[in-house]
Amino acid sequence: MSDRAPAATLSRTAAVIPAAGRGVRLGPGAPKALRTLNGTPMLVHAVRSMAASRAVSLVVVVAPPDGAAEVRSLLDAYPLTGHDRAELLVVPGGESRQESVRRGLAALPEDVTTVLVHDAARPLVPVETVDSVISAVRAGAPAVVPALPLADTVKQVEPRTGAATGEPEPVVGTPERALLRAVQTPQGFDRRTLDAAHEKFAAFATEGEGATDDAGLVERLGSPVVVVPGHEEAFKVTRPLDLVLAEAVLARRRANDGF
């Protein structure tokens, strides 16, 4: 048996949090990630939800392109405590979510082998969901997405554009609902796979809204993507009613915690 200390593990898990969006669908006000829930910015809730996992040792926040210094100051006012004391970096984002994630990935140190990408707009994801995504990646899946079955039936339509927007849209199909999943974040990846996908499809980032999720880029690469159970509380704050739901979830947590 060797009496030497084991070599340091060159393998870390980091979370990239794209937070550079404007929040147009939420309506007028501060950028979405800075809007408060129970008095605390949504972004702070999102950072805490990643750092709550003992596996996450680095969180990279992607701020609006001209807002990195402001976001850094804001986060410094809410220091991480206890076991969630992960290292925190803030970098400027881009014009699309895809470009923001790409910039976050570029800031990761070499020893990061597992990456989570988590929307600032999903501030309340429970740590159990975060950990189950990480476990699936560490078990060998190159890309893992948490997801839930759909409650609504989905129709494929011929969308109306231009002057015809608002007119009735013809339905062209009804996908079998049992085969569909609504995907959430954090999405978890083998770092090399995600880097390769973002590098290969970087051009999409400037076409329209870019890829709407990171796993979609990995699918295009031809690598497998698997789904693990998501969580109702990992919903995305997108429209004003979502703020009401988020406040209600936090109130229920406070009541359950007895304070």
Ligand SMILES: Nc1ccn([C@@H]2O[C@H](COP(=O)(O)OP(=O)(O)OP(=O)(O)O)[C@@H](O)[C@H]2O)c(=O)n1
């Ligand atoms: N250029 C962008 C656009 C979006 N995001 C982030 O991607 C996540 C998911 O995007 P979404 O919920 O669509 O946020 P917004 O783009 O802010 O919303 P909207 O489309 O209503 O403006 C959010 O955390 C958002 O901050 C980003 O980092 N950079």
Ligand SMILES: C[C@](O)(CO)[C@H](O)COP(=O)(O)O
């Ligand atoms: C990544 C995502 O949250 C998965 O559901 C979603 O695609 C983000 O979409 P958005 O329109 O950029 O919010």
